[in-house]
Amino acid sequence: MAIANESSGDSPYVVVAALAFDETSEPVLSEAAQISAAANRELHLAHVIHEGPHATSKGELRSLENHLNEATGELHRLLDKQSTRKRVICHVRVGDVARSIVQIAVDLSADMLVIGTHKRNAVAQLLLGSVTKEVVALARCPVLSRFPRTTPVRLRLRA
Numbered sequence: 001m002a003i004a005n006e007s008s009g010d011s012p013y014v015v016v017a018a019l020a021f022d023e024t025s026e027p028v029l030s031e032a033a034q035i036s037a038a039a040n041r042e043l044h045l046a047h048v049i050h051e052g053p054h055a056t057s058k059g060e061l062r063s064l065e066n067h068l069n070e071a072t073g074e075l076h077r078l079l080d081k082q083s084t085r086k087r088v089i090c091h092v093r094v095g096d097v098a099r100s101i102v103q104i105a106v107d108l109s110a111d112m113l114v115i116g117t118h119k120r121n122a123v124a125q126l127l128l129g130s131v132t133k134e135v136v137a138l139a140r141c142p143v144l145s146r147f148p149r150t151t152p153v154r155l156r157l158r159a
Contacts, residue, residue: 013041016110018101018135021047021074023148024116026081031146032114033082042087044108045079047071048100049092068092098134110141117145 017032019025029045036043049067075090093100105113117132136143 013039014108014110016044016046016105016113018046018115020116025078027146027148028114028116029078029082044089044091045075046091046101046104048097049094050097098131101135102138105141112142113139114144117147
């Protein structure tokens with residue numbers, strides 16, 4: 001994929017990769033790293049912990065702190081698997097997942113947002129909702145969605 005860098009070099013081309021720490025994370029990170037490398041710009045990784053904002057007891061706060069530490073560790077683990085040498089900034093937030101991802105992109109004036117999606121049928125989407133669908137509806141920048149590759153791609157050539 002070729003990305004034309006139309007910026008003057010002074011303004012960064014910002015790519016945000018939204019990582020859910022599931023089977024979509026590695027394809028999303030790989031795609032976002034390629035885009036940011038092609039544009040020669042920084043990459044921002046975002047993970048949102050879906051928790052209520054009402055953590056008041058010591059146990060709830062400790063649990064939230066553990067989630068934040070685990071998320072940070074997982075971001076670093078995923079980064080270690082990539083061979084990116086560009087500047088990478090990690091963002092971990094707590095709240096509504098879709099709205100927080102979009103807010104991170106807005107805060108950074110992102111030029112592109114990369115997010116994973118699952119192959120769900122209409123009934124599953126109706127029951128479970130779709131973070132990706134909500135992000136696409138709310139985002140102010142282009143959104144690239146990636147499916148996890150679960151089966152190898154095979155080409156059949158006919159003679």
